[in-house]
Amino acid sequence: MTTEPTEIAEDVVESPPDAPAPKSRTRVTVRWPRLSLLVRFQSVLGLVLVLLGGIAFSPRHNGAILFLTADNLANIVRSVSETGIIAVGMTFVIIAGGIDLSVGAVLGLAGILVARLMVDGGWGAVAAIAAVLVAGLVFGLVQGAVSTTMRIQAFVVTLAGLQLARGLARIISGDKFISIGYGHGPGLAPPSFAVLGDRVGQVLPVSALVFLAVGAAASVVLNTTRFGRHVFAVGGNERAARLSGINVRRIKIATFAICGLTAALSGILDAGQLNFANPNSGTGYELAAIAAVVIGGTSLFGGEGTVVGTLAGALLLGSLNNILQLNNVNANLQLVVTATIIVAAAALQNLASRRRAP
Amino acid sequence: MPTRPRLRPMVLLAVGVLVLTSACSDGTGNTAEAAAHPGALAKNCGTNKKFTIGFAQANNAEPYRQRVNADLLKAAKNYPDFELTIADGQGDSNKQISDVANFQTQQVDLLMISPFEAQPLTPAVTQVYQKRIPVIELDRQTANDQYTAFVGGDNKAIGKAAGEYVAKTVLPDGGDVAILQGLTSTTPAIQRTEGFQEGAKSNPKIKVIAVQPADWLPDKAQTVFDAMLRANPTIKAVYANNDLMANGAYLALKGQNKAGQVAIIGTDGLPDPAGGAQAVLNGQMTATFVYPTGAEAALQLAKQILVDCATSVSRNTIVDTTLITKDNAQAVITKAAN
Numbered sequence: 074m075t076t077e078p079t080e081i082a083e084d085v086v087e088s089p090p091d092a093p094a095p096k097s098r099t100r101v102t103v104r105w106p107r108l109s110l111l112v113r114f115q116s117v118l119g120l121v122l123v124l125l126g127g128i129a130f131s132p133r134h135n136g137a138i139l140f141l142t143a144d145n146l147a148n149i150v151r152s153v154s155e156t157g158i159i160a161v162g163m164t165f166v167i168i169a170g171g172i173d174l175s176v177g178a179v180l181g182l183a184g185i186l187v188a189r190l191m192v193d194g195g196w197g198a199v200a201a202i203a204a205v206l207v208a209g210l211v212f213g214l215v216q217g218a219v220s221t222t223m224r225i226q227a228f229v230v231t232l233a234g235l236q237l238a239r240g241l242a243r244i245i246s247g248d249k250f251i252s253i254g255y256g257h258g259p260g261l262a263p264p265s266f267a268v269l270g271d272r273v274g275q276v277l278p279v280s281a282l283v284f285l286a287v288g289a290a291a292s293v294v295l296n297t298t299r300f301g302r303h304v305f306a307v308g309g310n311e312r313a314a315r316l317s318g319i320n321v322r323r324i325k326i327a328t329f330a331i332c333g334l335t336a337a338l339s340g341i342l343d344a345g346q347l348n349f350a351n352p353n354s355g356t357g358y359e360l361a362a363i364a365a366v367v368i369g370g371t372s373l374f375g376g377e378g379t380v381v382g383t384l385a386g387a388l389l390l391g392s393l394n395n396i397l398q399l400n401n402v403n404a405n406l407q408l409v410v411t412a413t414i415i416v417a418a419a420a421l422q423n424l425a426s427r428r429r430a431p
Numbered sequence: 432m433p434t435r436p437r438l439r440p441m442v443l444l445a446v447g448v449l450v451l452t453s454a455c456s457d458g459t460g461n462t463a464e465a466a467a468h469p470g471a472l473a474k475n476c477g478t479n480k481k482f483t484i485g486f487a488q489a490n491n492a493e494p495y496r497q498r499v500n501a502d503l504l505k506a507a508k509n510y511p512d513f514e515l516t517i518a519d520g521q522g523d524s525n526k527q528i529s530d531v532a533n534f535q536t537q538q539v540d541l542l543m544i545s546p547f548e549a550q551p552l553t554p555a556v557t558q559v560y561q562k563r564i565p566v567i568e569l570d571r572q573t574a575n576d577q578y579t580a581f582v583g584g585d586n587k588a589i590g591k592a593a594g595e596y597v598a599k600t601v602l603p604d605g606g607d608v609a610i611l612q613g614l615t616s617t618t619p620a621i622q623r624t625e626g627f628q629e630g631a632k633s634n635p636k637i638k639v640i641a642v643q644p645a646d647w648l649p650d651k652a653q654t655v656f657d658a659m660l661r662a663n664p665t666i667k668a669v670y671a672n673n674d675l676m677a678n679g680a681y682l683a684l685k686g687q688n689k690a691g692q693v694a695i696i697g698t699d700g701l702p703d704p705a706g707g708a709q710a711v712l713n714g715q716m717t718a719t720f721v722y723p724t725g726a727e728a729a730l731q732l733a734k735q736i737l738v739d740c741a742t743s744v745s746r747n748t749i750v751d752t753t754l755i756t757k758d759n760a761q762a763v764i765t766k767a768a769n
Contacts, residue, residue, distance in 0.1 A: 132537060134538055139536050139537065139538075142536060144532070144535070144536060145532075145533075145536045148529060148532040148533070148536070151529070152525065152526075152528075152529040152532075155525060248615055248616055249615075249616050250548070250550075250616055252550055270554070343525070346525075346528075346551075347524055347525075347548075347550065347551035348550055348551070348553075348554075349524075349548065349550040349551045351524075351548065351616075352616075353616075354524075356522075356523075357523075394529075395529075395533060398518060398530070398533045399533060399536060399537055401516040404491065404517075404518065404519035404521075405491075405519075
């Protein structure tokens with residue numbers, strides 16, 4: 074049975090009258106209840122609008138709508154798959170009230186690790202992928218543990234994590250690119266790793282499939298498990314969650330571990346798609362991921378959000394860039410449009426939010 | 432309270448994407464033109480036609496690449512049949528792969544590209560080339576032979592010219608020399624440094640006593656060169672892999688009140704107000720070596736391929752470097768402004 078997490082929070086805020094909640098946390102009744110449902114899936118609606126716009130403004134060739142060609146749609150999903158996977162992990166962290174700035178650097182580190190294990194270490198593809206996924210998970214776990222035990226803000230810990238991961242990636246790679254050639258024998262990666270850069274049925278990139286699968290799995294975890302409900306509870310009101318017997322520390326650490334895992338997965342896909350690992354890969358991806366999460370309607374205050382929203386947010390950004398580019402709109406203008414959408418999404422969410430600014 | 436059916440939109444979204452992706456057909460397949468010009472490099476070519484050319488730039492944020500874009504757009508004005516569009520790879524191979532894919536979707540008549548990284552871009556460029564869209568690579572090459580032509584400078588030759596210039600003209604009596612290197616994982620940084628060391632050997636009295644990376648960045652170069660100078664006060668000349676780092680070296684010298692006491696040789700020689708040519712004119716730098724954009728040469732190749740229906744073109748076009756000193760700096764700047 075799902076309990077609406079925000080309600081738990083509300084109840085407890087009201088119960089201890091001697092401890093008034095901070096002003097920014099004060100909850101007020103929904104001003105426009107219908108709007109709230111719309112906001113919950115604002116990015117899905119936004120995505121539909123962008124797709125319709127894409128069809129309307131698509132360049133045509135011999136009557137065919139170029140935007141709707143299979144190749145083009147597959148390219149859109151591929152182009153956002155890496156930041157999208159990270160955004161899914163980031164959704165957990167942000168709902169629990171945290172932030173993770175290390176993800177882009179962890180992507181770079183994971184790419185270098187998987188390449189070195191296979192190319193120099195002679196590891197099999199599955200073993201190397203599993204080892205790097207575990208490494209990413211542990212990296213996130215440690216960040217979460219440092220943040221919760223030493224009571225340092227997630228922003229600071231993961232800022233340090235960003236530097237650490239980037240530094241490790243450069244040290245391990247010797248500050249050089251690692252080319253991934255395929256074959257059997259020393260210096261070559263197992264050919265099975267190349268599957269990550271393939272396209273299913275010549276059209277759908279494997280990375281896009283992984284992205285959608287990760288999104289589906291994360292959505293199930295967040296919405297149907299006890300863990301998922303606890304993540305909402307912790308982000309909604311940490312003290313209330315603790316009072317109701319939730320191990321807040323463990324939940325927070327788990328969200329960082331999930332985020333580290335998704336960042337490592339993206340790094341592996343990056344190396345697999347490019348046949349190449351660069352210690353500087355993924356620079357700035359943390360911001361692209363946070364943008365997708367925010368557009369997806371997840372509140373940076375924690376306690377609210379959906380994975381579906383994040384997926385749609387990532388696809389919205391990808392589709393928008395695609396249609397602007399197909400129409401040869403200046404790349405710098407694309408950034409301006411993205412900025413506008415981020416602010417609009419946040420404003421829309423505020424409008425219908427259950428909390429009012431102080 | 433009933434469980435919210437939160438999964439449903441998720442499933443719809445996934446199914447929607449899959450259906451759209453698989454149901455729509457690929458819009459290519461224009462073979463009628465091919466018969467008109469057998470053996471031509473381009474499947475669509477001839478006079479009195481309009482052509483679209485897509486240029487996938489590696490990163491618009493670099494001054495040199497902005498110059499390439501400006502030179503290309505300027506040169507394209509001489510070809511009224513060409514419509515040139517530029518996509519910004521933003522220094523990210525993933526972004527640039529999407530740019531190439533988008534140009535393919537738009538069915539451009541010719542692709543130009545400066546790959547941000549060779550290997551990651553190779554499959555995307557190969558795919559375009561195999562669809563019989565001619566590919567001209569500018570400044571940097573992809574990792575196989577699946578492109579029509581390459582236009583660019585020779586980094587090693589430019590480094591060597593700089594080394595010989597220092598050996599013969601700047602320090603004919605020899606002395607200690609330092610090198611500020613670009614990001615060590617990039618080919619131009621490696622080749623320019625190798626070339627310089629080779630060129631400097633032409634004078635056995637020249638000693639390269641310090642080589643440090645400053646990652647192409649002026650602020651980093653300032654810090655690095657400041658330390659170099661303190662450790663080696665005997666340095667008489669410094670060679671920087673680009674003009675931005677040369678400017679950093681100048682600032683470090685100025686900070687130690689030694690401006691003018693160490694010769695600074697740069698690379699790039701951009702004619703913009705903040706570029707190397709102006710710095711040479713101002714006396715901040717001794718000399719710089721132009722890294723050519725090759726824009727004019729690239730568009731000439733495009734004309735041969737698209738308008739003249741050429742069946743073969745020059746595979747490698749190496750554009751020569753120019754030495755900029757105080758004598759010709761003003762002329763270089765004036766020429767670029769017109």
